[in-house]
Amino acid sequence: MPDWSSRLEELAAGAAVPGAVLGIWADGEQSITPYGVLNHATGVEVTAGSLFQVGSITKTWTATLIAQLVAEGKLSLDDAVVKVLPEAPVDGRITVRHLLTHQSGIDGDLFTDTGRGDDCVERYVALLGDADQLFEPGTAYSYCNAGFVLLGRLIEVLDNRSWDESLHARLIEPLGLTQTTTLPEQAILHRNALGHTADGVPVKTWNLPRSIGAAGLITQSAADLLTFAELHLDGYAEMRDPQVAVPGAAGGFEAVGQAWRLYDWSGRKLFGHDGTTVGQLAFLRIDPEARLAVCLLTNSANAPALFDQLVSEVFTHYVGAAVPLPPEPIEGVSAGEAHVGVYERASVRMEVVRRDDRLVLTSQATGDRLAFAEEPVVEYDLYPTTPADGNHFVTRSAPDQPWTTVTFTPTYLFNSGRVTPRSVPTDRT
Numbered sequence: 001m002p003d004w005s006s007r008l009e010e011l012a013a014g015a016a017v018p019g020a021v022l023g024i025w026a027d028g029e030q031s032i033t034p035y036g037v038l039n040h041a042t043g044v045e046v047t048a049g050s051l052f053q054v055g056s057i058t059k060t061w062t063a064t065l066i067a068q069l070v071a072e073g074k075l076s077l078d079d080a081v082v083k084v085l086p087e088a089p090v091d092g093r094i095t096v097r098h099l100l101t102h103q104s105g106i107d108g109d110l111f112t113d114t115g116r117g118d119d120c121v122e123r124y125v126a127l128l129g130d131a132d133q134l135f136e137p138g139t140a141y142s143y144c145n146a147g148f149v150l151l152g153r154l155i156e157v158l159d160n161r162s163w164d165e166s167l168h169a170r171l172i173e174p175l176g177l178t179q180t181t182t183l184p185e186q187a188i189l190h191r192n193a194l195g196h197t198a199d200g201v202p203v204k205t206w207n208l209p210r211s212i213g214a215a216g217l218i219t220q221s222a223a224d225l226l227t228f229a230e231l232h233l234d235g236y237a238e239m240r241d242p243q244v245a246v247p248g249a250a251g252g253f254e255a256v257g258q259a260w261r262l263y264d265w266s267g268r269k270l271f272g273h274d275g276t277t278v279g280q281l282a283f284l285r286i287d288p289e290a291r292l293a294v295c296l297l298t299n300s301a302n303a304p305a306l307f308d309q310l311v312s313e314v315f316t317h318y319v320g321a322a323v324p325l326p327p328e329p330i331e332g333v334s335a336g337e338a339h340v341g342v343y344e345r346a347s348v349r350m351e352v353v354r355r356d357d358r359l360v361l362t363s364q365a366t367g368d369r370l371a372f373a374e375e376p377v378v379e380y381d382l383y384p385t386t387p388a389d390g391n392h393f394v395t396r397s398a399p400d401q402p403w404t405t406v407t408f409t410p411t412y413l414f415n416s417g418r419v420t421p422r423s424v425p426t427d428r429t
Contacts, residue, residue, distance in 0.1 A: 002317055008035045011310050015400065017300040018196050019046040022310065023222030025230060026318060027291040032222050038299065039194040041202045049179060051219050052193045052297035053207065054282040055275025058218040059148050060239075061228065062163070063100055063259030065155050065170055067236055074158050077258075084154050089129030093137045096154070099147040100258045101243040102417070107132040108144030109347040109418070111368040113209035118162045124211040125153045131346060134412075134419050141244050141256065143417035145215040148259075152214025163214045175231065179221035183210065187219045193299040195279020197374050198398060200300075203279040205372040216275060222295050229286050229293035232260075232271075240271045240288075248392070248407045248414060250326040251308075265321040278372050283307045290319045305401050326403040327394050329383035335359045336390060339408045343420040350413060350420055358382060361395065361406065382406055 008022050012035050019036035032048040069075045075084070077097040082088055090106065098104040110131060114123035128150070134142055152163040159166045164182045172180050181187045184207060195203040208217060232239070239258040246255055252263040252270070263270040263285070272285040281303035283296045294314050296307050312322035335358050343350040347369035351362045359382040365373035382393040385405070394403040406415040413420045 002313070004031070004033045004314070005035075007313060008033050008310060011306055012036060012298075015300075015302045015306040015309075016198075016200060017298050017302050017306050018200060019050075019193055019300075020296060020298040020303070020306065021046060021048065021050060021052065021222040022314075023226045023293075023295040023297075024314060025226040025293040030223065030226060038192065039202055040196060040200055041194075044191070046193070047191060048223070049221050050191045050193060051179060051181065051187060051221055052282060052299065053195075053217075053219045053275070053277040053280040054225060054284075054297065055216045055277045055280065056145075057225070057273045057275040057282055057284055058214065058216045059259045060232075060273050061167060061171060061218060062148055062151050062155070062214045063239060064232075064236060065166055066096065066100065066151055067239055067258065068170055069155065069158055075154070081150060081154070084157055085125065085150070088125055088150065088153070090150070091133055091137055095137070096151070097243070097258075098137050099144070099151050101256050102141050102144045102147065103138050103244060104144055104147045104150075105133050105135040105137050105140070105142070106144055106146050106150075107134050107346040108142065108146040109345065109369065110146045111209060111212060111347060111371070113368065113371070114211040116210055120209075120211040121149060121153050121156060121163055121214065124149055132421075134345065134421060140419060141246055141417070142414075142419035145212060148215035149212055155214070167218075171228070175224075175227050177220070177224045177227060180224045181219045182213055182217050190221075192219065193280060193297075195277065196300045197279060198301040201374075203372075203374050205278045205374075208277055208372065216277065222297055225282075225284060225295050225297070226293055229284060229295070232286065233288055233291055233293065246417065248405045249417065250324075250402070250405055252324040265315065265324060268319055268321045279374065281307075283311065285311060285315070287315070287319055292318050301397070302401070308402050327385040327392075327405060328403055329394060330385055330388060333384035333388045333390060335382065335384060335393075338390070339413075342423050343413045344423045345418065345420045348420065352382075352413070359393070 022033040024031045034046040038044045094104045114120045240260045242255040252265045255262040260271040275282040286293045349364045361380045365376040380395040385394045391408045393406040
C-alpha cells in the first residue's frame with residue numbers, strides 16, 4: 001500500500017496548498033489522511049476530522065433529496081417548475097429535469113444575499129425574474145447555480161420546512177453524520193478550514209450567502225462525504241444515468257446525470273462532482289464497479305494541480321486508471337479577430353482582445369460576486385488547441401496548473417461549463 005500521507009505532504013507542498021484531507025473508501029475500508037494547516041494566519045493544523053467547504057458537491061445532496069421526493073410520488077422529473085412553484089418568475093417550460101441537468105437556460109451565477117432567515121431561498125427565487133434566459137430550455141448545457149436554488153425551494157414547499165431542515169432530516173441524521181453542517185453557527189462548533197488565494201493569502205470571506213445553500217453550502221469532514229458516496233454506491237443508480245452530453249470539458253468529464261458528473265477514465269465509468277467556494281476546492285470521484293470512492297478537500301485555489309497528480313496515483317493504484325490529460329496548446333493555428341469582443345452574464349464580464357500574436361481574455365467579477373471575489377479581475381492568455389479550427393483554446397491560471405478549455409461560437413463563449421453570450425464587439429488591441 002502506498003504511503004498516501006507522504007505523497008499528500010510532498011505533492012501539496014509542491015503545489016503550495018496550505019491544507020488538505022485525502023479520503024479513500026475502498027470496498028468497505030476507509031482511510032483519512034490530513035495534511036498542513038487550516039489557516040496560514042493561525043497555524044492550526046488539519047486533522048482527519050477537520051471540516052472543509054465542499055461547495056457544489058452540495059448539488060448532489062440536493063439532487064438526492066429530489067430523488068427521494070420523486071420516489072415518494074410527490075414530484076416528477078418532467079414536472080414544470082411552475083406546477084409546484086406557480087409564483088416562480090421563470091420560463092414555464094423549465095422542468096425539474098432541466099434544473100438537475102443544467103439545461104434550464106437561466107443565467108445562473110446569481111449570488112444575491114437575501115438574508116439569514118428561513119425565507120431566504122423563497123426571497124431569492126422571487127428575484128429570478130431579473131435573470132436573463134440564455135437559451136431555450138432543454139437546448140443546451142450551461143452550469144446553473146440558480147437552478148439548484150430553485151430545486152431547494154421545491155424541496156421546501158413539498159417538505160414544508162427549510163432546505164437545511166430537510167437535508168438534516170432526510171440525509172444527515174439517517175446517515176449518522178456528525179461532521180456535516182450548512183450554517184456558520186453549526187460549523188463554528190468544529191475545526192474549520194479557511195480558504196486561501198493562489199499566493200497563500202487567507203481570504204477575507206469565509207462562506208457564501210445562505211440563500212444559495214442548496215447549490216453549494218455544505219461544510220463537512222472527508223469521512224462524512226465518503227459516507228454519502230457509499231450511499232450512492234448502494235442506491236440511487238438512476239441519478240447517474242446520462243442525461244446530456246457536455247461539450248469541451250476536461251478531466252474525462254463527458255456527460256451529466258441528475259446532478260452527478262459522469263467521467264470516462266481510460267474506459268472506466270466514474271461519477272462525481274467538484275466544488276469551489278471562496279478559496280476552498282473539493283473533489284469527489286466514485287468508481288462503482290470497483291466500489292471505490294476518493295475525495296480531496298483543500299483550502300487553496302492551487303488545488304487542481306494537486307488533485308490531478310494525487311488522485312491519479314490513487315486510482316492508478318486501485319484500478320489502473322488516471323485523470324485523463326487535458327488538451328494542450330498546438331502550433332500553427334492563427335488567432336484571428338473573429339472572437340475579439342465583450343461577453344457577459346450574471347456576475348462576470350469578459351473581454352477578449354488581440355495582443356501581439358495571441359488572444360487575451362480578461363475576466364472581471366461584477367454584481368453580487370464582488371462581495372467575495374478575492375481577485376476581481378484576472379487575465380488569461382488563450383492558446384489554440386485541437387480541433388484546430390480557430391475556435392478552440394486552452395488557458396491556465398498558472399504555469400503549474402492544468403489547462404482548461406475555452407470554446408467560441410458566433411454568439412457565445414463557453415468555459416467553466418458556462419455559456420457567456422457575446423454582447424459588444426470591440427476594436428481594442
